[in-house]
Amino acid sequence: MDEMKVKTREEILKDKTERGFFASCRIEKMQEEYENVVSNKRYDKNKDCYVNKNGDPVVHRKEVVFDDVVAVIPLSGEYYSNIAKDKTGYLKKLDKIIRGMMTASLRNRDEERMKKNVEKMVEDLKETTNNEKGE
Numbered sequence: 001m002d003e004m005k006v007k008t009r010e011e012i013l014k015d016k017t018e019r020g021f022f023a024s025c026r027i028e029k030m031q032e033e034y035e036n037v038v039s040n041k042r043y044d045k046n047k048d049c050y051v052n053k054n055g056d057p058v059v060h061r062k063e064v065v066f067d068d069v070v071a072v073i074p075l076s077g078e079y080y081s082n083i084a085k086d087k088t089g090y091l092k093k094l095d096k097i098i099r100g101m102m103t104a105s106l107r108n109r110d111e112e113r114m115k116k117n118v119e120k121m122v123e124d125l126k127e128t129t130n131n132e133k134g135e
Contacts, residue, residue, distance in 0.1 A: 059102065063105040
């Protein structure tokens with residue numbers, strides 16, 4: 001029977017520290033990118049946000065939820081084993097996941113805006129229906 005390795009407190013703390021450091025670096029990189037696109041006035045009216053030269057949305061660091069970013073960053077063992085299996089594909093997927101988590105505030109804002117628009121359309125439809133019945 002295989003023994004299951006139990007991590008020590010030090011190992012758990014080390015993993016959290018590494019992931020936190022990596023998350024901080026990624027957030028700082030996003031902040032630099034954000035400052036660059038703001039200075040270059042790369043605002044996309046359709047997406048209603050600033051975008052980088054690849055068309056990916058970027059946000060200010062205050063809009064990034066640090067704990068959410070740390071949660072999607074894999075442990076170092078998992079990271080290196082996945083790199084060994086699939087170098088380019090895994091890195092692209094991981095980058096997309098991390099970027100998606102950092103820009104989650106934009107999705108939340110868009111969802112709220114859509115809900116308000118739907119509610120307004122329903123109210124307008126009710127008014128129109130009531131006005132037609134009353135005439």
